[in-house]
Amino acid sequence: MIVELAGGDSLIHRLDPRVKIVVVFLFSVVVAVSDRFVVLMWALALSLCIVLVARLPIKELIRRLIPVNMFIVFLWFFLPFTFEGEPLFSVGPLVGTHEGVLYAARISIKSNAIMVVLIVLVASTSILTLGHAMHELRVPKKIVHLFFFTYRYIHVIHREYLRLVNAMKARGFRPGTNMHTYKTYAYLVGMLLVRSSDRAERVRNAMLCRGFRGNLYSLSTFSMKREDVISLILMLALILALGVLEWTKMV
Amino acid sequence: MDENGLIINLEDICFGYPGRPTVLDKLNLLFYEGERMGLMGSNGSGKTTLFHIIMGLLKPSSGRIEIMGRPVKEEKDFREVRKKIGLLFQDADDQLFSPTVLEDVAFGPLNLGKSQDEAKTIARRTLESLGLAGFEDRITYKLSGGEKRLVSLATVLAMEPEVLLLDEPTTGLDEATEKRLIDILKGLDISYILVSHDMDFLKEATTGITCMSNGTIVLDDERIPHTHVHVHKHGRYVHDHGLSLPGKKR
Structure with missing residues (x-):
């Protein structure tokens, strides 16, 4: 992390x-x-x-x-x-x-x-200042947005990952070198991707509700x-x- | 504003996700200024969908939407709606996307065309009014669940909406924070619709409870919240009190 x-x-x-x-x-x-x-x-x-x-x-x-x-x-x-x-x-x-x-x-x-x-x-x-400085240096807006969102949501996705891993452990999953393990990990990664994409959709909706028109404004x-x-x-x-x-x- | 104070007028709204049964089926809803409506209904009865349709995030397959006396259809109509109606999402992590609290609360005002200084002032004032003074530079993902919820409420209120739609605002809150939320809501001079499964909370925070069932609103059956004291082993958790839907067995 x-x-x-x-x-x-x-x-x-x-x-x-x-x-x-x-x-x-x-x-x-x-x-x-x-x-x-x-x-x-x-x-x-x-x-x-x-x-x-x-x-x-x-x-x-x-x-x-x-x-x-x-x-x-x-x-x-x-x-x-x-x-x-x-x-x-x-x-x-x-x-x-x-x-x-x-x-x-x-x-x-x-x-x-x-x-x-x-x-x-x-x-x-701080990551925050770095992003704003990139913006000031005329780095393309989309890259700065990506940078911010990655920073913000990597924690959320990490937490989701831990939750899934714990749920797997709670049902007695122990990784080994077998098909069952590979399949389970594939499901885990797939589930994370799907959840992240759903999350992205909801975040976008929440931003639209607050009048987002493609601009992030910096306060610093x-x-x-x-x-x-x-x-x-x-x-x-x-x-x-x-x-x-x-x-x-x-x- | 409609001369009768009619804010939201939904007529025969139908909506379904592809490949699944209809979520909303000819739903009608009238919501007037000054109302504080509680909305109940079982899981998957379409409450969240209803909110998203009002905000224009989902498009109904048929029906008419009128907000403050004006029909809304296109994305650009809904942009105006979103300035007047604020939606509080179920998951605060969806709502708080900026690194710091101040930036997140200022995001809405900035989108409304306010200057940086105005936006900061509004954000500070909103935070203060919710008892969140001093939270400005906190990192959003490091807030506790209750703090996240209150800060998300601040991000919505900073846009100074005329109506609030709150989607299960008490999920994951402890009793103290729930009490705080009730006090905040009671102190607001704003109309709202509140989705919750928590009877006690609805009773405190709303003036009337409406039920949703089978994708539509059970109209003839508006319930007046009342107090009654009793003891049973479920304590204060969600349970119905003879409020089950007509025709359903208890």
Whole structure:
């Protein structure tokens, strides 16, 4: 379930959410297309500096990085052996290549650097503010609506899921590796889909009753303060520096 | 407004969901200004359907709907109806979709074209009048069942409707919250139709009880709520008191 970390108070928490979104977006794009290790290492260092400034609990940060790194572990199993190049080591008949290892390392650093800044963004801003900031940044209305509704109803659907699971347990259901289990889970997922769609219909009706004509209005207003402008310029300069480092092959 | 104060006039409304028996069968309903009508009927007797037809969420297969003296047929006619009639849904989670309470209550006024500041003022005032001051920044999904119900009522009242349709508002409420809801309803200067299975609640909150049966309203049989004291093992739970429908055995 979503646990918000928006509680803390630091420079990053106070920053205008629009600044944060723009910076995270540009940072992610530049890091994703970079290939040089020196750039990637600087990017990772920069993202860790941001974590320090935001004073996030490190434990929580690591916990949230685990799912991404599960994928990356799989990459390390396959990439070194499927890439053509200079042999580096061998496991039985399989030969790991130099290029393959480098490639896997690049992906690991890139995705961790990007995930860390994303986690800081989400952890230092309430979902609500994030949505409104997206709206202010002219993100299409429908995406912002989807974002809000997902946040609002994921809890309701989760509760419905728990209710169904409990009802199954109460009648002695124990999952195993058999047809009965698969069928039951299929029913569970199907039932959740049907219920969600019914729910969506009722929510729409309730909104129509209150005069909904396709517009959601935001009640919050944002204003850029001096520290927002300074942070924005600083971060843009650093991202630009990363970009220059990548494309001019300096250092 | 009709000169007689007739707000809702339904004539021969029929409605059925595909592949199932008719829900509403030539239903007639007259609802006047100042009325506080209780609506009873067994499960599946079409009470919710009736409300949805009045709000234009469902289209009757035949019949005429007149709201405040004007016939309504199209979606755009119903948009006007929805400004005057507020519907409180059975499940508060359907009604509260915004992340915070203030935003949800302000949603209706904003749709009516109010400015942000006006909408906020209306929302705050409505919350305060329901004893919900201080709830503005609460997260809607984290409210308790009773709080959700009262906040949903606030979202409807913020549109300043002339009529309220309440669909089983006491479901899932404890006694204290139910009492609070009764006090709120009694204090409102508004006409309403209230669907409930709870006799005690209807007796407190309405001036007359109408029954629905077989998809239509049992007209000749409006019941006047009365008090009587008795003791039996069912306590205060829903039970009928010689109010069963004519021709039905008790």
